[in-house]
């Protein structure tokens with residue numbers, strides 16, 4: 001009698017975060033999308049049993065060696081785990097996963113419990129020619145966790161979820177040491193009893209790990225005030241095939257070039273970060289968010305630049321261009337600003353085709369009050385209309401909900417993806433226009449809506465975050481690959497950075513020479529040759 005193994009339960013892609021928070025596309029949003037860009041063929045992730053997985057290729061002796069190091073529950077090679085770790089979270093990753101055709105999948109998923117186990121895995125894999133892909137929250141949108149084996153015989157994904165402890169807190173110096181697998185919400189929960197907070201809030205907050213944020217130089221919604229993650233990291237411990245690196249002692253130092261700076265942003269290509277020392281702050285007494293409107297985009301940009309250059313920028317600053325403002329109002333439903341009275345108010349004040357902004361502060365009540373007053377003077381001088389804290393609180397309430405909406409848009413056959421860059425203030429508008437034109441041209445068969453906001457300010461520059469909506473074409477993968485290539489070429493061609501915070505991964509690697517020059521790429525490759533002589537770490541990511 002033949003025994004039939006039942007297919008694994010579940011779907012090829014479970015969707016973002018907590019399923020209970022998924023609300024589906026409201027009817028008004030669906031009909032607006034139908035009018036705006038059109039809806040493609042509806043789709044759903046295929047059942048897990050239908051996913052086409054390459055056969056697991058881990059040699060038996062290597063598997064046995066890994067089980068001896070990590071125990072049987074530290075080496076997972078069932079279909080569900082292999083599929084779950086087969087791709088990150090970009091639009092292309094989700095398309096491939098949902099269709100059940102991820103292309104690559106790890107031959108096994110490893111769960112080391114401590115830095116010594118990470119070091120031992122790296123030694124074994126280096127000896128055996130097995131590629132190792134470090135995995136934090138799997139939220140990379142640039143192909144950073146796609147399991148590529150390169151010249152190796154097999155590939156394993158090293159999921160760091162068991163390095164989940166707060167290791168040390170120094171409340172006097174306001175620093176904390178975390179295991180690299182601690183997720184951002186858990187970091188806040190672990191710090192709260194000490195009266196402390198990290199305050200790193202990327203939109204992917206619910207899933208990111210501190211190791212992943214350090215490895216990608218991520219930026220959060222409050223990075224204008226609190227600093228990017230690379231500014232929060234004071235030190236780290238990294239296991240490499242060549243040995244352990246302990247970098248940065250949290251001390252201001254002039255001891256040669258910053259090696260910490262080489263490890264931060266190394267995207268798993270140089271080693272596996274196992275501990276991160278970060279700067280922390282007291283839990284805020286108050287958080288205040290408020291909405292603003294500007295008559296025009298240039299007026300809004302001038303206000304943001306003045307806030308930053310005058311040294312009074314809020315912690316959170318986010319200015320939407322006219323298209324993003326229009327889309328926000330359309331999707332918000334019928335109440336508040338998007339209702340008849342709200343729109344009449346905006347129109348009466350000359351803001352009918354204007355730009356919405358959100359600003360936010362956190363800290364002690366006295367500091368927030370003082371900083372708000374200082375910012376308000378600058379904003380008033382630049383024509384900002386205050387819309388009140390209700391608008392700001394609504395933004396804060398929904399600040400992590402966009403990834404859920406993305407799953408609903410994919411179900412409805414909509415292309416939805418984001419990209420980002422940064423440019424000097426003097427060329428910001430030129431870059432925005434170049435990217436918009438490139439996307440509009442590349443997607444002309446399915447005319448897109450391209451919207452943008454500025455959300456990270458520096459005295460000399462600012463970031464641009466672009467969201468694209470379009471009807472999915474017949475070959476949605478090729479459709480987006482074409483558009484992404486055009487947008488990346490436009491970014492680099494206009495002198496902006498290929499990435500302000502999403503990192504390089506596999507997707508931006510070809511544009512790295514434009515960023516650091518060919519000699520710069522050789523320097524990066526030379527460092528890899530020292531730390532990872534067998535070339536097993538995250539092949540295809542960052543370094544050619």
Ligand SMILES: Cc1cc2nc3c(=O)[nH]c(=O)nc-3n(C[C@H](O)[C@H](O)[C@H](O)COP(=O)(O)OP(=O)(O)OC[C@H]3O[C@@H](n4cnc5c(N)ncnc54)[C@H](O)[C@@H]3O)c2cc1C
Pocket residue numbers: 088089090133134135136137138139140141144145160180181201202203204207208209210211212213214215216217218219220221266267268269271272273274402403501502503505538541
């Ligand atoms: C919906 C959505 C919203 C996003 N919003 C933001 C945002 O607001 N700001 C932002 O900066 N990014 C954002 N991102 C991108 C992504 O969340 C960041 O790049 C994040 O820092 C990745 O963290 P992670 O723990 O998920 O890392 P992963 O995705 O697991 O890994 C990212 C890269 O780092 C490597 N890596 C992970 N952990 C380690 C480690 N311990 N040691 C060495 N290498 C490691 C991986 O190999 C990979 O190359 C968003 C992504 C999504 C899907």
